[in-house]
Amino acid sequence: MLIDTNAWLGTWPFRSLRDNTPDALIARMDRSGIDKAVVSYIEAAFHRHPQSANERLARDIEPHGHRLIPLGTLNPLSPHWERDLTSCIDLGLKGIRLFPQYHNYPTHGSEIRSAVQACAECDLPVFIPHRLEDARQHHWMDPGHSLDLAHLADLIAAVPDAAIIVSNARPLARSPLWMRGDLRDLNWYVDLSLAEIHYGLHRNTSAMKDLAYLIEEGGANHLLFGTHLPISYAGPALVKLALLPVDNQTRENITHRTAAKLLNLTQG
Template sequence: MDLLKPFIDEHAIDVTAFIGSWPNRLQASAEQKDLSRMADRYQLKGVCISHIASVFGYDTRSGNEALFKACSQDNRLWPFAIINPTDEGWLQELQWAIDSGVRGIRLIPGYHQYKLDHPAVNRLIEIIEPYRLPLHVCARLQDERLQHHRFYTEAVPVHSLASMISAAGDNPLIISGVNSNEKDEISRYLHADQSIDHVLYDLWHVNGPLAVISQLCQKGQASQYAFGSCTPIQTAEATILQLSAANISESDRRLLCCGNAERLLSMVRMSG
């Protein structure tokens, strides 16, 4: 724990986490108490969670209901409802989530088998814009090498993610599951004057040599990333260790651990 103290001292926000069980990996499972223990262990300020049942279930509602129940047990657990905008009744599901106090909306297009340029995605963005709810797009949830052949899914193309940045306007946007090279490729698709102040990338898929995070900061990208563990699908300690051991300034470490996430989440404007 001493090795992880630089991370713990920042009281981080985890922008990407899940509750429930992954269907083909026995150890990839977390209950509410597990996430609360993780928050205790690493002194997390907040954890943005969704339910895995909303990824693989026949609908998203059952998982989202279980999500809100779990989050009611610990105010550090912040519900990010998963919506499939190609499902029948998704508009009612989205409004129910908003009325229930959701903290963000998460899309899993690769698993729900739709493209980000689907008209319903644009409609979803229009609906959440007045609330300034963060929209979280998961390009992937695991390394392709770990995917079971019966559950194979393709990662969301980088050009589609670049188009999403433009489509989102200035609404808060989190992009999860891309590595640093893919992130740089996304940037090349954007117009030179395209604002990215509303966009954050999480760090769980950037995992690699400790120098990776240092290189991001050296390139002036510290303000564009946030801590995301993707627990329990991924091992949270992998990213935590990188953030603790990276040779970066304390101000950059603070941005990556909590500062950027706090800025993005402060954009939220809930009605009533």
């Protein structure tokens, strides 16, 4: 079983994507050996009030419920976002994505803390992409900078009951997420989409690896499989999965067990 915790449907405004419809994404998942994938509509990150995109998502993937796992998108600046959260639960959405850099609120402020706390109280995991696209190529209309991992670390510490998945981050082993000892037992996760394992570009011998350090130092329980399909290739995450220096039980946690638990998935 392989669950992709970092996939998308819909339109990226600044570049044409392929495999961004439910049927096409499932075909791509088949080619990649991926059984299930969490998805939300990319464009919800650009909507001031994303609830209609959440409703459309629930409708569109209803026939594909055995393969695609829907995530809602919340904007805590939208009036009555708490009702949107309740509606997401009623729609059967399994988690929430937040986009501070697109909905324009600080990563360590009161708005995001309130939203994350509300999700935690509903037992919904929160997905916060470190970035959607490489900021070095961003379109002039795209505010999409990468988030500050130190701020995300503060958020994790501020809402310790929450499950927070920070996707698309790199490098990780020497980032505040792992270096802050007070976070090590909390429920934060990162994925395999961008971070390397055994080799990283380095100018000193203490930084020759990335995820391999995290694993050696006991952090494998913070890892999830995620690709960033169809914005990124799936191949990099699949190659890293093949090279992970972990035992079989840990590998199964990374491929699907941890994700299934976070998403409250039943068998099948």
